Amino acid sequence: MDNQLIWKNEFNIGITLIDEEHQRLFMIINRLLTLGEEEKKNKRACEEGIKYFKEHAMKHFDDEERYMELTAYEGLETHRRLHRGFRENSLPALEKELIREDYSPSSVDHFLAVCAGWLIGHTLTEDKAITGEKMSKWDNLLPEQELKAMEQVILKLIQSMFHLKAQVISESYGGERFGKGIYYRLVYGRAQDDEKWDILLAFEDKILINTVGKIMGIHTNKLDIVLLNAVRYTASQFVSHVMAHYPTASTFEMVEENLLTYEQFHQFFEDKKLQASLLFDTDEGYFSYCVAAPRILSKSIGTPLNAGNAMKEIEKYLTEKENNKKRKILLVDDSITIRQRIRSLLAEQYEISDVSSGTAAIRAISLDRPDLVLLDYEMPVCDGSHVLAMLRSEKDFAEIPVIFLTSKDDPESVKKVLSLKADGYLLKYLNPIDIKKRIDEYFKKQAAG
Numbered sequence: 001m002d003n004q005l006i007w008k009n010e011f012n013i014g015i016t017l018i019d020e021e022h023q024r025l026f027m028i029i030n031r032l033l034t035l036g037e038e039e040k041k042n043k044r045a046c047e048e049g050i051k052y053f054k055e056h057a058m059k060h061f062d063d064e065e066r067y068m069e070l071t072a073y074e075g076l077e078t079h080r081r082l083h084r085g086f087r088e089n090s091l092p093a094l095e096k097e098l099i100r101e102d103y104s105p106s107s108v109d110h111f112l113a114v115c116a117g118w119l120i121g122h123t124l125t126e127d128k129a130i131t132g133e134k135m136s137k138w139d140n141l142l143p144e145q146e147l148k149a150m151e152q153v154i155l156k157l158i159q160s161m162f163h164l165k166a167q168v169i170s171e172s173y174g175g176e177r178f179g180k181g182i183y184y185r186l187v188y189g190r191a192q193d194d195e196k197w198d199i200l201l202a203f204e205d206k207i208l209i210n211t212v213g214k215i216m217g218i219h220t221n222k223l224d225i226v227l228l229n230a231v232r233y234t235a236s237q238f239v240s241h242v243m244a245h246y247p248t249a250s251t252f253e254m255v256e257e258n259l260l261t262y263e264q265f266h267q268f269f270e271d272k273k274l275q276a277s278l279l280f281d282t283d284e285g286y287f288s289y290c291v292a293a294p295r296i297l298s299k300s301i302g303t304p305l306n307a308g309n310a311m312k313e314i315e316k317y318l319t320e321k322e323n324n325k326k327r328k329i330l331l332v333d334d335s336i337t338i339r340q341r342i343r344s345l346l347a348e349q350y351e352i353s354d355v356s357s358g359t360a361a362i363r364a365i366s367l368d369r370p371d372l373v374l375l376d377y378e379m380p381v382c383d384g385s386h387v388l389a390m391l392r393s394e395k396d397f398a399e400i401p402v403i404f405l406t407s408k409d410d411p412e413s414v415k416k417v418l419s420l421k422a423d424g425y426l427l428k429y430l431n432p433i434d435i436k437k438r439i440d441e442y443f444k445k446q447a448a449g
Contacts, residue, residue: 008380011120013127017067021060022123028053029116032108043103050098050111057115058087064127073130078139082126085171086118106393113382113390117359120380138172140273142291147171150276153245154289157238158282162211166282173279175269176360177353178286178367179204182223182231183265185302186239187256188249188293197252197293199239200260200268203231204285211284222322228314232257232305242289249293258302259317263347268292286367326351327443330370332361332387333405334379338428342374345432346439358382362390365397372442374426377406377417385420403442 007026012019032049061083068076094111101107129139141147151168158166181202188197205223208231213220218227236254243249260268268290269277276291303313329346331354333339339354346352355364359382361373373391377384384404391397404417404425417425424442426435 011123013123013131013133015067015131018060018064018127018130021056021063022119022127025053025056025060025119028056029112029119032112046098046103046108050095050108053115054091061087064130068130071130075126075129075139078141079126079130081141081144082122082138086122089171090114090118106390109386109390113359113362113386117357117382138273140275141172142275147276149245150242150289151278153242154278154280157241158280158287161234161238162207162282164207164211164282164284166280166287168278169281170279171277173277173288173290174360175266175277175290176355176364176367177262177266178202178288179206181205181262182208182228183260183262184232184235185256185258185260185265185268186236186254188239188243188252189255190251190253192251195293196255197243197249197291198268198272199293200265200288200290201235201239202265202286202288202290204287207282207284207287223318225311225314225318228259228318229310232310232314257305259305259313260302261320262351262353264302266353324351327371328353328368329372329374329439330355330361330364331374332356332358332379332384333374333376335376338376338405341432342435345436349436349440358384358387361387365391365400369397370400372423372439373400373402374439375402375404375422377404377425378408388420388422401442401446403439 007023011022028049032046032053065076065080065083067073068079073079094114098107098111126138142150151171155166155168158164181204184201184203186199186201188199189195208223208227209220212230212234213227216227216230218224220227223231236257240254243252272292274290274292276289278289280287280289303309305313326349328351331339331342331352333342333354334356336356339356343352343354353364353368353370355361358379361375364370365373375384375387388402391400391402401423404420404422405428406417406425407428409427424438426438430438
């Protein structure tokens with residue numbers, strides 16, 4: 001990484017104490033970003049720089065929380081919880097990587113990218129919420145003690161029902177795709193009112209084949225109608241066991257279930273604030289457990305399953321899933337307008353996932369390898385050049401094709417983009433038909449060898 005974080009006016013929230021410390025943290029990260037390769041190989045220098053960053057970050061968290069206490073900010077506990085999660089989960093995980101990699105330049109760059117991304121995201125959302133300018137994304141989360149209790153229940157169930165070891169890798173899973181998966185929704189309600197619990201589960205195919213499939217004695221390497229029906233009932237039992245630990249849910253019964261496409265699953269995260277959104281890593285792959293409850297459902301998503309249509313709908317679901325041979329494209333852009341525009345342009349012919357930052361892109365690629373990455377070149381913090389550098393430094397990702405998206409077509413900018421040796425570049429302001437045509441032509445050329 002050789003670029004600088006650029007402080008923008010939009011990062012100011014209007015509270016001098018907080019704004020000055022944010023700028024100081026930016027400055028520290030920039031100093032570390034500008035270390036030369038030889039300096040990054042100096043383990044002592046990196047250790048001291050990272051220690052300095054941590055000390056200031058922790059001080060900033062304390063000062064910010066003290067300010068919120070003095071102003072009686074109602075979101076204090078949620079904010080404090082996010083600070084604690086970064087301090088007690090994210091930082092230790094990053095430091096383990098640094099130690100494991102012996103402070104290699106790539107591990108230092110990864111540490112800085114994640115910290116910078118977290119700092120920007122936290123500043124623009126949760127810190128802006130202190131002034132009432134924005135709403136917190138996670139202000140509906142279950143109380144921390146309750147969320148931890150849910151995690152333990154789920155971990156024990158995964159062990160007892162499927163004989164898998166698992167660990168929580170995210171308490172704020174955002175619906176990113178992971179591998180080839182099944183997306184399943186259960187709705188629980190009660191007769192006396194309109195309150196509902198929405199439970200969304202996502203499984204990698206291989207988890208279901210290697211757990212439920214083996215238990216049933218089914219020897220197959222793909223899902224079929226019998227296995228997916230068994231999964232439905234196993235999943236409903238699993239959820240019932242989790243809900244049994246919540247006295248307020250004791251009067252709820254399952255009133256609807258749906259098999260979802262990934263697009264329907266992802267849309268849920270765009271539309272709703274969740275009370276729990278957990279991502280687990282097991283011996284066999286990833287599994288997510290997400291809860292929106294209680295809430296009044298405005299409309300159904302997916303076809304409700306029942307005794308009369310279950311076999312037909314499952315067969316249809318598996319057929320469509322099996323026939324979905326679309327090329328996978330990951331779209332990375334910090335503009336929601338650009339993402340929506342390109343998604344609508346390409347979704348009919350390609351399987352599209354989208355994320356809003358470079359750090360989210362690395363995570364998405366780790367969870368589900370795309371056939372092509374459309375990468376915004378001018379993103380803040382971890383820009384396109386950083387993401388490409390990280391991809392090319394990882395053996396498993398080095399061959400993934402990357403096409404830059406850019407709004408600049410002056411000779412100097414084009415020369416800079418081309419020097420990074422991506423697989424091409426596209427101008428964002430091109431006619432939509434031309435953008436799609438160029439992507440189609442790229443895949444045709446690739447197929448032709």
